[in-house]
Amino acid sequence: MKTNKSIIGVLAAAAIGTALGLLFAPDNGKNTRQKIAKKSAKKADELKEKIDNLKESLNNKYQNVLHKGEQMVENGQEEINNIKKINKEVL
Numbered sequence: 001m002k003t004n005k006s007i008i009g010v011l012a013a014a015a016i017g018t019a020l021g022l023l024f025a026p027d028n029g030k031n032t033r034q035k036i037a038k039k040s041a042k043k044a045d046e047l048k049e050k051i052d053n054l055k056e057s058l059n060n061k062y063q064n065v066l067h068k069g070e071q072m073v074e075n076g077q078e079e080i081n082n083i084k085k086i087n088k089e090v091l
Helices: 002-024 029-090
Strands: none
Touching: 002 029
């Protein structure tokens, strides 16, 4: 989770730096606003892609943990059945 916050922080800082650079660059207001809009849209798309990748990664990890948990339950049930069978044989 710490890495994800770092990535988002770096992207936000880059976007802010780009916007400030454009604002202070010698160009007319219309061009500057267009550049900011284009850069903002690009950064938003990049951020959306990163978030989508993060969601996919988290979903994959969740599915793996869920599957392993189901396997553990099945193995535990098998062990309980084996113990019951041994108890019946002993008694």
